[in-house]
Amino acid sequence: MTAIHDWATSDNLQPEPITVQIWRELPEDFCRRVEIVDGNAIRCAEPNRAHQKAARMLANTLEDAARDYMRANPEDCLDISNDFDVVLWEVPRTTIRSPDVALFECAPSDLHPLPARFLKIVVEVVSPSHTKTDRVDKMAEYAAAGIPWYWIVTLADNDVNGIELYALDHATDQYKFVRELQRGDSAVDLPIRVRIDWDRLTDLVL
Secondary structure, three states: OOHHHHHOOHHHOOOOOOOHHHHHHOOHHHHHHEEEEOOEEEEOOOOOHHHHHHHHHHHHHHHHHHHHHHHHOOOOOEEEEOOOOEEEEOOOOOEEEOOOEEEEEOOOOOOOOEEHHHEEEEEEEOOHHHHHHHHHHHHHHHHHOOOOEEEEEEEEOOEEEEEEEEEEEOOOOEEEEEEEEOOOOOEEEOOOEEEOOHHHHOOOOO
């Protein structure tokens, strides 16, 4: 008998929908392993090293862009993270996602999980086993939460193959494809100027 049979007992079923208040009281180790969709805990797949490296490099890229933007616009404050949770909505049941990277308006450090209204860009690195989740489920959820920009990052072997940019169409509350960044595209101004160093996105795992 495998471990799954030991786990699959009536006593181990989720007893009630998870709310933001419950989420804040759950063990941190548990929260790192799951996302909440309509109140239900969904186990997250463990990203491989290339996925993790791509997310970290993109976070560094967006952080550089945010720093340059704030020098020219000192009245604005932007921040970046690749290790946090976002509450997309609480009604009728809570949905909390953990994007790979996000650019957001500065918020109090104790505001956890971060409300979606603070986000400017949300980035997901597509995993082969979770293509539907990133391209269908999360795309619809992020749009419904009103996040202005969604970037989908695709990997080819050990390199970032492309970065698809989607902008929220407020008339339909859906994302509209804008363009795909590929090697040779050195910068993009959507929504702030971001310089892409493809060398940082190549040979991710040595």
